[in-house]
Amino acid sequence: MAVASVPLRAEVLSLLRSLLKTARKFGDYNIREYARRRAVDGFRENKELLDPSAIAAAFAEGTSQLEVAKRQASVYTLYAPSAKSVMEIIIIHFGNTGRVVMIATA
Amino acid sequence: MATAAASRLLRRALNPAVARRRFSTAAVAAETPPSPLPSATGEEEAGMVSMKGVRISGRPLYLDMQATTPVDPRVLDAMLPFYLSRFGNPHSRTHLYGWESESAVEAARASVAALVAADPKEIFFTSGATESNNISVKGLMRFHRARKHHVITTQTEHKCVLDSCRHLQQEGFEITYLPVRPDGLVDLGHLADAIRPDTGLVSVMAVNNEIGVVQPLEEIGRICREKGVVFHTDAAQALGKIPIDVEKMGIGLMSLSGHKIYGPKGVGALYVRRRPRVRIEPQMNGGGQERGIRSGTVPTPLVVGMGAACDIAMKEMNYDGRRISALQERLLNGIRAKLDGVVVNGSMEHRYPGNLNLSFAYVEGESLLMGLKEVAVSSGSACTSASLEPSYVLRALGVDEDMAHTSIRFGIGRFTTEAEIDKAIELTVGQVEKLREMSPLYEMVKEGIDIKSIQWAQH
Numbered sequence: 338m339a340v341a342s343v344p345l346r347a348e349v350l351s352l353l354r355s356l357l358k359t360a361r362k363f364g365d366y367n368i369r370e371y372a373r374r375r376a377v378d379g380f381r382e383n384k385e386l387l388d389p390s391a392i393a394a395a396f397a398e399g400t401s402q403l404e405v406a407k408r409q410a411s412v413y414t415l416y417a418p419s420a421k422s423v424m425e426i427i428i429i430h431f432g433n434t435g436r437v438v439m440i441a442t443a
Numbered sequence: 444m445a446t447a448a449a450s451r452l453l454r455r456a457l458n459p460a461v462a463r464r465r466f467s468t469a470a471v472a473a474e475t476p477p478s479p480l481p482s483a484t485g486e487e488e489a490g491m492v493s494m495k496g497v498r499i500s501g502r503p504l505y506l507d508m509q510a511t512t513p514v515d516p517r518v519l520d521a522m523l524p525f526y527l528s529r530f531g532n533p534h535s536r537t538h539l540y541g542w543e544s545e546s547a548v549e550a551a552r553a554s555v556a557a558l559v560a561a562d563p564k565e566i567f568f569t570s571g572a573t574e575s576n577n578i579s580v581k582g583l584m585r586f587h588r589a590r591k592h593h594v595i596t597t598q599t600e601h602k603c604v605l606d607s608c609r610h611l612q613q614e615g616f617e618i619t620y621l622p623v624r625p626d627g628l629v630d631l632g633h634l635a636d637a638i639r640p641d642t643g644l645v646s647v648m649a650v651n652n653e654i655g656v657v658q659p660l661e662e663i664g665r666i667c668r669e670k671g672v673v674f675h676t677d678a679a680q681a682l683g684k685i686p687i688d689v690e691k692m693g694i695g696l697m698s699l700s701g702h703k704i705y706g707p708k709g710v711g712a713l714y715v716r717r718r719p720r721v722r723i724e725p726q727m728n729g730g731g732q733e734r735g736i737r738s739g740t741v742p743t744p745l746v747v748g749m750g751a752a753c754d755i756a757m758k759e760m761n762y763d764g765r766r767i768s769a770l771q772e773r774l775l776n777g778i779r780a781k782l783d784g785v786v787v788n789g790s791m792e793h794r795y796p797g798n799l800n801l802s803f804a805y806v807e808g809e810s811l812l813m814g815l816k817e818v819a820v821s822s823g824s825a826c827t828s829a830s831l832e833p834s835y836v837l838r839a840l841g842v843d844e845d846m847a848h849t850s851i852r853f854g855i856g857r858f859t860t861e862a863e864i865d866k867a868i869e870l871t872v873g874q875v876e877k878l879r880e881m882s883p884l885y886e887m888v889k890e891g892i893d894i895k896s897i898q899w900a901q902h
Contacts, residue, residue: 367505367858368516374860378762402517409516412523420492423501423817424863 343389344396352399353380359403362410364417366424372406503819504863508703508854509652509680509798510821514748515705515857521751522707525744533741534732544743551750555699555712558753559678560688564717567733568746571711572679573603574726575698578713578737579675580607582723583696584616584643591643595619597629598839599656600648601677608646625841626790627656631666638670644696645674649681653836653852654789655798657685664693673721679703679711683756684764684795689714695721701745705857706752710745713737763857768796770855770864775799777868782875788837788850799853800837805885806878808848814874818867821852 344352353376360372383395492499505513525547531540533548549563556563569575584594596608598620608618619637623629629647638645645667647658660676667674674693679700681687689697697714701707715721715736729738779785784804803811808822822834833847842850853867879885884894 363516367513367860370860371858372516405517405520409520412519413516418502421501422504423499424504424860424866426501 343393349380349396352396352403353377356399356403356406359406359410362414364413366422368409368413497816499816503817504866505819506853506855506859506863506867507819507821508856508859509655509852510854511702511708512705512856513858514707515752515755517755518706518748518751522744522748525747529743531743533743534730547747548741548743551746551753554750554753554757558683558687558757559697559699559714560690561714562717565689565714567713567715567736568741568749569711569713569737570709571702572601572677572698572700573711574737575700575711575713576601576603576677577607578723578726579696579698580604580644580646581611582726583673583675583721584611585614586722586724587643591641593617593619593639593642594644594646595621595634595637595642595672596646597621597623597648599623599627599651599653599836600646601652601679604646604648604677623839626793627651627654627788627840628790628793629658629663631659631662634663635666635670638666638672642670642672645672646676647674648677648679649687650678650685650795650798651789651836652680652798653834654800654840655680655795656789657681657793657795659793660687660692660694664691667695668693680795680798683753683760684797686760689716696723701749701752704749704752704756707745707748710742710749712749759857764796767855767857767859770859770861771796771799773861774853774855774864774868775801777865778871781868781872786846788840788842797855799855800850801853802842802846802850803875804846804849805882805888806849806875808850810878811849811851811874814877815851815870818870820854820867822850 356376357373360369360376363369363372379399383392386392386395492502525544529540529543529547531538531542531544533541533544535541535544548568552563552566552568556566569578580594584591592615594608594611594616596604596618605620608620612618621629621633621637634645634647645663647660647663649660650657658676664674673695675696675698676692676694677698678687679698680703682699683704687694687697694714695716699712699714701710701712713736715723723736725736725738727738732738732741775787778801782803786802786804788800788802812820812822833844834850837847837850851871855864887897888894
């Protein structure tokens with residue numbers, strides 16, 4: 338098996354950016370927020386790693402998670418329900434009559 | 444003119460295909476707007492959801508993690524190949540389909556075993572924790588029917604354990620249902636006293652599904668080991684959330700569930716100790732699969748899903764645990780800041796943070812739930828919510844009838860966000876305040892009258 342090489346700083350940032358971009362594609366509110374949050378927290382936790390093999394292992398793990406996220410983003414899009422989560426819905430009331438004028442998705 | 448622009452904006456906002464195309468990239472091939480799924484709900488026009496006479500503006504936010512959890516996308520990713528091309532039966536010994544299926548099942552078995560510090564040979568896959576509980580209670584006692592006639596369990600166990608015990612009673616066994624303290628914990632002195640020479644099994648669940656209380660497993664295991672009794676624990680709610688070690692906790696039998704740890708529904712596992720060997724009588728007879736303990740084709744995709752869920756739980760236990768504790772604190776403080784008369788059911792110290800069972804004084808439970816339709820929570824446990832009687836677990840804690848009726852169980856999980864907690868606080872506080880405003884009982888309490896001292900006139 339090939340020894341994993343230590344990634345460059347640019348590669349690490351590019352991986353994080355890809356993970357965040359893929360996270361945005363999830364139609365499901367909870368999964369989307371989790372993917373974004375977990376990616377950011379994961380990278381923050383591993384920021385201080387010094388050992389090259391640990392860095393390479395974390396990078397490899399991140400890359401495989403990116404593949405999983407890309408596949409699942411498609412699956413979740415294919416099967417998205419037509420009603421959105423209440424967390425994504427903005428209800429705009431007209432003045433102070435309490436009448437609902439518009440229901441839009443966030 | 445304003446109305447034409449407004450209606451155009453409305454149409455664009457409500458059309459999911461248009462919204463999605465703005466963010467799509469060439470890389471993801473399947474970005475074509477999908478044909479709408481056959482709708483499970485009554486009607487879904489303009490994104491509104493209408494079912495059972497209730498109309499809500501969208502899908503409710505989910506705070507019922509003890510009933511079930513959403514499948515983690517990483518788990519689904521592991522399962523899908525076994526529904527598509529790798530569909531073999533793991534017990535087919537003669538071709539690739541069987542071999543790859545079997546190796547996937549064995550890998551999953553190792554994942555489950557690793558999470559509880561057991562040997563893979565001690566893990567058997569079943570259809571869920573209910574089946575595992577049935578096998579543990581009935582299978583063990585029926586095997587030792589000649590010399591062991593007594594079972595000890597608690598009054599707050601899951602219905603499947605209590606029902607299995609009741610079934611054994613009809614067969615002639617004796618059952619002791621230990622009471623619990625008002626904080627939900629079992630009294631270790633009472634437990635030790637209740638053990639007799641002919642006691643075959645002690646069954647105490649690790650984390651209670653209704654109130655979230657964590658029992659002192661290590662102490663119970665030590666008592667059982669000293670007295671030579673097998674210790675069974677229903678760890679369905681505990682797996683992957685609190686650290687479980689079958690050696691340290693002296694566990695002889697353990698029931699595990701897939702759909703409580705972000706895995707698929709329909710699969711569970713049973714841990715059966717090998718040293719010293721725990722003997723049980725199988726309850727599902729057939730082709731001798733799973734070493735004869737549980738016959739029936741092992742469902743590869745489900746088992747792979749459970750294995751993946753266990754792998755993820757092992758890696759994420761600390762991260763999730765920290766987050767969920769913080770969210771529980773946020774929820775409790777948020778509600779207590781705006782409302783008085785809020786009681787937490789069960790011990791706060793010995794608790795799994797993702798389960799918060801609250802009672803709201805001077806409020807009627809059913810009407811509280813009816814007003815909380817945008818939050819998916821439960822009152823009482825899902826298994827018994829069909830009946831109107833208050834939860835037997837709360838009754839065992841000694842909670843008053845009226846407080847037991849107004850209990851709400853908030854379940855926080857891996858995917859819960861701060862925004863959802865804040866919205867849940869807002870909705871709950873709003874609904875409770877609205878109900879209390881209408882309540883003459885609350886008015887009397889505010890005037891200082893003690894409700895329990897009132898003599899109600901007979902009409």
